[in-house]
Amino acid sequence: MSVKGNVVRIQRFSVNDGDGIRTTVFLEGCPLKCRWCSNPDSWSGIVKLAVSKDRCVGCKRCVSVCPQGITSLFDRKQVNEKCDLCGECIKRCIQDAISQMTKEMTTDEVIKEIEKDFIFFLSSGGGVTFSG
Numbered sequence: 211m212s213v214k215g216n217v218v219r220i221q222r223f224s225v226n227d228g229d230g231i232r233t234t235v236f237l238e239g240c241p242l243k244c245r246w247c248s249n250p251d252s253w254s255g256i257v258k259l260a261v262s263k264d265r266c267v268g269c270k271r272c273v274s275v276c277p278q279g280i281t282s283l284f285d286r287k288q289v290n291e292k293c294d295l296c297g298e299c300i301k302r303c304i305q306d307a308i309s310q311m312t313k314e315m316t317t318d319e320v321i322k323e324i325e326k327d328f329i330f331f332l333s334s335g336g337g338v339t340f341s342g
């Protein structure tokens with residue numbers, strides 16, 4: 211059985227996260243919450259959706275379809291408390307202003323992505339880093 215987890219992003223060609231050329235898998239939900247953390251956005255429930263203020267034109271099409279009754283995607287409190295990441299607002303936004311911050315992936319799916327960079331690991335002595 212494949213284990214599932216929430217992946218914030220998979221970053222290719224990382225050169226600052228260990229030896230050689232690496233692929234860094236950023237996972238959601240690190241419980242340590244260090245004060246110096248570079249990625250506090252990946253802590254569970256801190257950020258579920260990112261909305262680009264530059265792209266948003268304030269049409270409210272997104273919230274008009276939200277089944278959770280969220281009235282503003284810029285209201286972090288509402289989004290954190292109610293959003294279940296159904297994705298309806300993302301489909302509705304014609305400005306492409308909304309993106310989901312985490313994606314549920316199986317270990318097999320993550321390995322499939324990592325394998326694409328295998329040649330770089332071999333040639334540089336790199337590998338994979340799992341981070342928060």
Ligand code: SF4
Nearest residue numbers: 266267269270272303
């Ligand atoms: S649908 Fe997109 S452009 Fe319209 S208010 Fe929502 S985020 Fe902004």
Ligand code: SF4
Nearest residue numbers: 276293294296297299
């Ligand atoms: S992802 Fe779904 S629940 Fe979350 S804000 Fe968008 S429409 Fe609402």
